[in-house]
Amino acid sequence: MIGQTGFGLADTALVVFSDGRYIGAVLDRNGLRPARYYATTDGMVYMSSEVGVVDLPQIVGVKTKGRLKPGRLLIVDTQAGDLLNDEQLKLEIASRYPIYDWVKEGVSLVA
DSSP: OOOTTSOSGGGOSEEEEEOSSEEEEEEOTTOOSOOEEEEETTSOEEEESSTTSSOOOTTSOEEEEEEOOTTOEEEEETTTTEEEEHHHHHHHHHHTSOHHHHHHHTOOOOO
8 A cells, every 4th residue: 555645545535436336435443534525416427526517507406415425424325315424324224233231141253
């Protein structure tokens, strides 16, 4: 892993990824560069380092806007048309497994 000025993963401020259905972005834990997003009423999501990089037409309504915080995720589900923030994602994943019950019962996840 290259660091500081070698333009490696350690220098990356924002990582954007996709698997064909989901498009996601995660900001580095330091948050030295901003990552702002707009979700519009016509179903588009725009993300950029600064406000005003994309000139949104006046006819397009902004449904939600925000700033990706350091170490946080933002996911777009292109099939469902949903915009999922970090808190929603963590609640969704945590609700899939009865971790509290496992801890109470002393279940070991290590084989």
